[in-house]
Structure formats: C-alpha cells, structure tokens
Amino acid sequence: MMKKKVLIIDDDLNICREIKYSMQNETTDVYYALSAQEGFEQFAKHHFCLVIMDVSLSETDVFQLLKAMREVKPIPILVLSASAKSEEKISALHAGANVYLEKPYELEECLAHAQSLMRLYSELKPSESRHYTLVFGMDMMIDLARHQATLKGKPLDLTRKEFDLLFCLASHAGQVLSREQLYNQVWNNDSDFNVDDSVRNHIKRLRKKLTPSGREYIKNVWGGGRLLFLPGRYR
Structure with missing residues (x-):
C-alpha cells in the first residue's frame, strides 16, 4: 500500500519535529520545510494528502501562498497561527485553509484535525488524471485542465495557440527546441501555415504578454531559430 504523505511548513524547527514524529508511522510519511519557498516547491513537486502550515511566515504573503496552493491542487490545509484575530482567521479560510488552529494548541487536537482532514481527502480523493498543472514557483502556473495560465497571480489573456x-x-x-519542433507539436503539421512565420509571430505576442513579469522566460538560442524556456523562481 502506498504511504500517505504530509507536508509541514513552519519556520520553527521544534514544531516541525514535534508534529512529524507524532504523525510518522508505517502508513504515513511526514516531511517539513522551514520556509515558504521550500514548502511551495515541495508542494508543487510531490503528492501530499495534507499540508500543515504556519501563517506567521515572515518572508511572504501567506494568504497569497494559500491561494496559490489551492489553485494548484485541492489538498486539505491545516493552518496554525499565533493570532486570535477573527479577521485573520476569516482571511485564511477564504484564501484556502480548511482548518484554523490557534497557537498554543494541544498536540492531540492538532493531530485529530489532521487525521480528520486526511480521512476526508482519502474518501473524496480526486482523479489524478484531472490535474496536470505546471508550476514555476509562485511566478507562473499553467493549468492544462482549465486551459489557463497565471503570471504573478494574474490570469494571462492567451489565445488557444x-x-x-x-x-x-x-x-x-x-x-x-527548434521552431519546427514547436510547430509540429502545437500546429500538428498544419500545412496551411508557414512554419517560421507562424511560430515567430506567436512567440513575439507571447513574449509581450509575459513582459509584466520583468523576466525573460523565452530566450533565443544561437543557431537557426531555436528557443529555450527558462522558468522563473519563487522569490
């Protein structure tokens, strides 16, 4: 039987270890990340059935992080916070959290919420084939299922091509990749179009729409119309 995987995102190593060693067993593997960047990268690359995270991470807008995680995968999220303010609780729940637990908390209560969310996720587990999202940090997400791409949290207005x-x-x-390779995969060898002109014009428009990021994602490679995609990284 495949083990369940849990991710903890908290800059407090003691909390990470306490939860990890309490949940780790023969059916569950628990991983932790000490920063939002590392946590989001692990979240995007691996399949977890639960995320436990602190909303007090200072390096980023945690509510933006919650929304980004919710966009990528429908994984239950248990939020830990030292704040008892109702506004923060409401904001976290609206952003994508499923449960909000105030610090200090009883470890048994945290584990009970975690087990409840994991059980619910297992019962309602979505089909893996429905989700095929490319994620490059929090800068860019490309969701094939919904045919939608976002750049720094904003949807890109792209044509189908x-x-x-x-x-x-x-x-x-x-x-x-050469223009010919791109043409063969995107245009399916449609003979009504000129290879170089079609690819060149679409690349030009695509670059323009990616300009607001301040990063050059698509680079020309010397030697006959070859292109290279260099993903941005979460900062």
Missing part, C-alpha cells in the same frame, strides 16, 4: 505554445515550451523547460 498561445496557450498551447506556452505549455509546450514550459513542458520542456531547460530544453532547446
């Missing part, structure tokens, strides 16, 4: 081209490039991040 522009989206397909972006998805193709991002799916081969770090690999050099």
Whole structure:
C-alpha cells in the first residue's frame, strides 16, 4: 500500500519535529520545510494528502501562498497561527485553509484535525488524471485542465495557440527546441501555415504578454531559430 504523505511548513524547527514524529508511522510519511519557498516547491513537486502550515511566515504573503496552493491542487490545509484575530482567521479560510488552529494548541487536537482532514481527502480523493498543472514557483502556473495560465497571480489573456505554445515550451523547460519542433507539436503539421512565420509571430505576442513579469522566460538560442524556456523562481 502506498504511504500517505504530509507536508509541514513552519519556520520553527521544534514544531516541525514535534508534529512529524507524532504523525510518522508505517502508513504515513511526514516531511517539513522551514520556509515558504521550500514548502511551495515541495508542494508543487510531490503528492501530499495534507499540508500543515504556519501563517506567521515572515518572508511572504501567506494568504497569497494559500491561494496559490489551492489553485494548484485541492489538498486539505491545516493552518496554525499565533493570532486570535477573527479577521485573520476569516482571511485564511477564504484564501484556502480548511482548518484554523490557534497557537498554543494541544498536540492531540492538532493531530485529530489532521487525521480528520486526511480521512476526508482519502474518501473524496480526486482523479489524478484531472490535474496536470505546471508550476514555476509562485511566478507562473499553467493549468492544462482549465486551459489557463497565471503570471504573478494574474490570469494571462492567451489565445488557444498561445496557450498551447506556452505549455509546450514550459513542458520542456531547460530544453532547446527548434521552431519546427514547436510547430509540429502545437500546429500538428498544419500545412496551411508557414512554419517560421507562424511560430515567430506567436512567440513575439507571447513574449509581450509575459513582459509584466520583468523576466525573460523565452530566450533565443544561437543557431537557426531555436528557443529555450527558462522558468522563473519563487522569490
């Protein structure tokens, strides 16, 4: 039987270890990250059935992080917070948290909430095939299922071909692709179009729409119209 995986995101190592060693057993593996950046990268790359995170992480807007996580995967999120303010609790729940637990808390209560959320997730577990999202930090997310791409949290207004081209490039991040390769995958060898002109014009429009990020995602590689997609990283 495949083990369940739990992710803890908290900059307090003692809390991470306390929860980890209380939940780790023969059916559950528990991982932890001490920063939002590391936590989001682990969340995007691996399949977890629960996230336990502190909303007091100082390096980022945690509510933005919650929304980004909720956009990527429908995984239960248990939030820990030292704040008893109702506004923060409401904001966290609206942003994507399922349970809000105030610090200091009883470890048994935290574990009970965790087990409840994991049980609910297992019972309502979505089909894996429904989710195919490319995530590059919190800068860019490309959701194939919904045919939607977001840049720094804002939806990109892309045509069908522009989206397909972006998805193709991002799916081969770090690999050099020729215009002909892109054309064959995105246009399916449609003979009504000129290879170089079609790809060049769409790349030009796509670059323009990615300009607000302040980062050059699509780079020209010397030697005959070859392109390279370099993903941004969460900062």
